[in-house]
């Protein structure tokens with residue numbers, strides 16, 4: 094497999110001992126983010142978690158904070174606003190809004206744990222052209238399960 098194309102992103106490390114984001118495997122889409130603090134999440138609780146990094150994305154890019162599937166599957170930990178959007182112009186600390194969806198178990202995360210992953214993507218800016226009518230399409234206005242789905246289809 095060939096490696097994905099790359100883009101240079103400047104990172105400042107705001108916390109000694111916190112690594113720059115890194116990809117666990119060469120072809121991974123997401124670079125792991127760690128928490129700089131210990132976090133305890135009771136069932137249903139959420140927390141704004143610092144990652145110890147700030148980044149400068151080139152114009153025309155954004156980064157998206159995604160949950161990690163292992164934490165989600167094993168512990169019910171997710172990112173509330175998934176995917177969180179990091180704008181190219183944002184220079185503050187990247188933070189992750191974690192929540193514990195498990196109905197019973199408290200989750201304890203430790204400083205240095207990888208809690209989310211950052212996906213860097215090219216983004217387009219739209220010119221929103223106001224029109225009275227939109228061109229027809231096969232789907233039309235159908236949505237929200239119009240193509241069938243579970244059980245009663």
Ligand SMILES: O=c1ccn([C@H]2C[C@H](O)[C@@H](COP(=O)(O)OP(=O)(O)OP(=O)(O)O)O2)c(=O)[nH]1
Nearest residue numbers: 158174176177178179180183186187188189190
């Ligand atoms: O998961 C996230 C989401 C956002 N941000 C930072 C970077 C982003 O550029 C900024 C604003 O995010 P967003 O536009 O989603 O939040 P908002 O509620 O619209 O705030 P604002 O009025 O500052 O745009 O907050 C994070 O660090 N983590």
Ligand SMILES: [Mg+2]
Nearest residue numbers: 178179180183
């Ligand atoms: Mg905003």
